[in-house]
Amino acid sequence: MFVSYKWLQDYVDLSGITPAELAEKITRSGIEVEGVEVLNEGIRGVVVGHVLEREQHPNADKLNKCLVDIGGDEPVQIICGAANVDKGQKVAVATVGAVLPGNFKIKKAKLRGEESNGMICSLQELGIESKLVAKEYSEGIYVFNQDAEVGTDAIELLHRDDQVLELGLTPNRSDCLSMLGVAYEVAAILGKEVKLPETDHAEAVEKASDYIRVDVEATEDNPLYIAKVIKNVQIKPSPLWLQGRLMAAGIRPHNNVVDITNYILLEYGQPLHAFDYDRLGSKQILVRRAKDGEVIQTLDEAKRELTSDHLLITNGEVPVALAGVMGGLDSEVQADTKTVLLESAYFKGATVRKSSKDHGLRSEASARFEKGVDPNRVSAAAERAAHLLEKYANGEVLAGSVEANTLKVEPAVVSVTLEKINRVLGTTLEMPEVEDIFARLQFEMSVDGDSVIVTVPTRRGDITIEEDLIEEVARIFGYDNLGSTLPIGSSTPGHLTAYQNKRRTVRRYLEGAGLYQAITYSLTSGSKAAQYALETREPIRLAMPMSEDHSTLRLSIVPQLLSVLKHNAARQNDHLAVYEIGDVFLSNGMEDLPDEREHLAGAVTGLWLSHPWQGEKKPVDFFVVKGILEGLFARLGLEDSIEYRQAVRDGLHPGRTAEILLNGAEIGFIGQTHPTVEKEYDLKDTYVFELSLKAILEAEIAPLHYQAIPRYPSITRDIALVVNKETAAGELEGIIKDAGGVLLKEVHVFDLYEGDRMEEGKKSIAFSLKYFDPERTLTDEDVVKAHDKVLNAVKEKAGAVLRG
Structure with a gap:
């Protein structure tokens, strides 16, 4: 709601309080003032001028040479390009030295060889938005009435010497969608009285009931309808003060009749509508629900098909307005209108909202009906409009009003x-x-x-x-x-749960490792929903999806991360590592809600390391991503419980994929995306992983146990084992650890050989084994005894032999 400070002074005495101070007081009382706009900010030196002479510029077809009286000692010559400038007009002139919006300064100039001492202004050049300028002045300069005094302040005459408060209203405060509502609020804050506007008017001998009858079929939707008839109106521009107030509130002026109905809408919060009585086509107003398929052509010249959900104003036969939303084109007030039928009604908000939504017509009137108008202002608003039509349209108000009234309103009585x-x-x-x-x-x-x-x-x-x-x-x-007090009683300080703490540790570790966090939609397409799923169930499709690309709840996060990489790659960001912690959704059938499982997923592509100065580049590979996960498991204390096992999965490279097991149970996977997938997403070599975060963070781990730094030396033995090509290094490592006993502390692979000197179908894997005892120095005899157990175990369980 835009509130003119000068207009508000008509109802409440604001002497001694500035607009900024008033805005602060209103905000502190519970209604936020989002801003205060100074309409004439930065504008000075604009006066009313009288065009004494106008002739064609001798050197330019589209310029006019004007002699203008601006109230000085002598008229001045001004070159003007407006097509509508003419002799005898009263216009707004920015004099030499004037400043217009945007700090545009007016100087003496020569245009095509002719001197120009100022500028004849349009309303847009004076800071008024184009959408608020009346159509007749939307192009060209603005022309004042002939009674405007030459040399006076044009900005003041246009009522732009004002400040506008923008109220950010919550839906429950619809009372402040009117100037009177704001006046009551401000009066309460300041302890002042509210002065109500004048509604008195003369009445003709003829009665309104002789001209119109009102019938309401849909009494629940329209419990109160008031019609007044005003004859012999003269359609002309509204007075400048009224136009200025409408523009300050964001409404474009049209003519005096339409402007008065809009003015009452802002003043009382009660929407009105003016019909051209002679174009109405009957002496009856019938309010009813529309028939399915019925059509009305509204003021915006659009033909709209209606349903029985929509409320209509008709002339007994055909629609003349969509109730509470917009009038019909056929009964519009026009330049030759002589008799006006004025409607003031109380429409049910839900019915107006339905019409407004169905037809995409959101108007100032519909917004007020939707939020609720004051039923006790319906009649007062009509009388106020009649007063203004008599005064500014020279109308004759016929005696009385014609009403259809089934409204029963009792004020609420509340006690405390x-x-x-x-x-x-x-x-x-x-x-x-x-x-x-x-x-x-x-x-x-x-x-x-x-x-x-x-x-x-x-x-x-x-x-x-x-x-x-x-x-x-x-x-x-x-x-x-209001005083400040502390709560009384005991309280428990908040803290993170163990699960939340570990989740935060996961985020910090991955970001420290160089991965960026991504947040993607939980909704995906039906074709991608089950890709890379750790657990396969029937995908869950939404009943009313926004689009097919967001129609199904995901079972895996990896497809969305691949889309993130694709989006970045298309913008030449080829080297990227991302992760996401999010939920996947597993169906439990149509009757039960799905299970939500928290997963951790990541995707890495491009170069992992790049030092151009040293000429060093390291592209991402399987072992880079595996190393990231191993570091994560070590941070969580799970390194001894994790196992990797070669696997084959849809969408992943068959030779570079592994399942991840925790205490023997599968919790996820790691691998390179399949070449066909990389081609589909237009990516280079890309590696992904996905883990059940719940399984990782809820796993039981032994308490942290510190060991003293060994005082005694260790002994290292390297062995190269020849095995079948199908034998996994991890399998051999497990056998070695089991057989090595307490003296064997470390085992790791350091070489793989599958060259020409190796027997067909065989390969050589080299391991480094470290033995030590924290209590004593080991002898060769101790190590040989333990080492022989290792060699015998790998021979018996894996058929491995030492490479000669």
């Missing part, structure tokens, strides 16, 4: 005790102070012992329970005046 007010707010207010607050809000109230009984005015439909009254007391008393 003084004890509860003070207990909730932590205050020590006395009853007179509470009475004063409700009096400032202009709420009727009575006191019964310790209870306050409030009759809430219908304009405040948001107040229905005692907590609402307590909030009103707090707002007006002042949130800043």
Whole structure:
């Protein structure tokens, strides 16, 4: 809601308080003022000028040479390019030395050889948005009425010497979608009275009921409809003050009749509609639901097909307006309109919302009906409009109004005790102070012992329970005046659970290792949902997906990470490592909710290491990614419980893929994406992994145990074992560890040979074994005894022989 400071002064005395100070007070009372716009900020030196002469520029077809009286000693010559400039006009002139919006300074100039001493301005050049300028002046300069005084301040005449407060209203405060609603709020804050606008007007001898009859079939949707008839109106531009107020509120002026209905919408928060009575086509207004397939052509010249969900205003036969949303084109007020039928009605918000949503017509009127208008202002708004139409359109208001009224509105009565007010707010207010607050809000109230009984005015439909009254007391008393207290009682300090702590450790480790965190959608396409899944179940499809690309809940995170790599690769970011911690969703059938499992996934492509100065480059390979995971498992204390086993999985390279086991149970995989997948995503060699994070973080680990640094030397033995090509190094390593006993402390592979000197179908794997005893120095005899056990074990269990 845009609130003009000058307009607000019509209803509340704001003397002694600036717009900025008022904005601060309103914000502190609970309604946020998002900003204060100074309409004439930075503008100076713009006056009303009188064009005395206009002739064609001798050296330019599209320029005019004008002699303009600006109230000085002598008229000045101004070169103007506007097509509508002419002799005798009163115009806005930026004089030499003037400043326009954007710090645009006006200087003496020569245009095509002719001197120009200023600029004749359009409204856009004076800082008014194009969408707010009346159509007749949307191109070219603005022309004042002939009674404008030469040399006076044009900005003041246009009512741009104003400041506008932008209120950020929550849906419950629809009362402040009007200037009167804001006036009541400001008056309560400042302790002032509200001055209501004039509604008195003369009435003709003829009666409105002789011209129109109102029937309402859909009484639930439209319990109150008021029609007034105004004859002999003169369609012309609105007075400048009215146009200025509309533009300050973000509404474009049209003509005096339409502008007055818009003005009342802003003033009272009550939407009105003006019909051309002579174009209505009958003497009846019938409000009913539309018939399925019925069509109306609205003011925006669009033909709209209706359903029985939509409420219509008709002339008894054909639609003339979509109730609460937009009028029909055929009954529009036009330049030759003489008689106006004025509608003021109370429409059900849900019905208006349905029409507005179905037809994509969101208007100032529909927004107010949707949030709720004051039923007790419907009649007052019509009388105020009649007053203005009489005054500014020379209309004759016919006697009385024609109503269809089944509306029963009783103001809410809410009570609260003084004890509860003070207990909730932590205050020590006395009853007179509470009475004063409700009096400032202009709420009727009575006191019964310790209870306050409030009759809430219908304009405040948001107040229905005692907590609402307590909030009103707090707002007006002042949130800043509420005391600060500490809670009483014992409390438990918050902390991370063990699971959360470990999850944070995982994130820190991976980011320290050089991976970036990604956050992707849990929704994917049906074709990608089950790819790379650790556990395969029927994918879960949404009942109403936004699109096919986001129609199914994922079973794996890897496909989304591959899309992340593809997105970056398309933007020449070829070297990337990403990870994500997120949920996958496993179906439990149609009747039960799915299981949500937290997974950890990663994807790495391009160069892992690049030092151009040293000429060193290391592309990502299987062992780089495996090393990252091994470091993670070591950080979590799981290194002794993890095992890697060669595997074949869809979408992964058959020779560079491994399953990851924790205490013998599969928890994930690691591998290179299949070449066909890399081609599909347009990626270089890419390595991925996915793990059940829940299994990792909930695994039991032994307490951390420190060992003293060995005081005695270790002994190393290297062995090269010839085995079948199918035998995995991990299998041999496990046999060696089991057979080595307590003296064997470390085992690692350091060589693989499959050259010409090796027997067909065989390979040689070399291991380095380290033996030591923390209590003594080992002898050769101790090591040989343990080492022989290792050699015998690998021979018996894996058929391995020492390489000669």
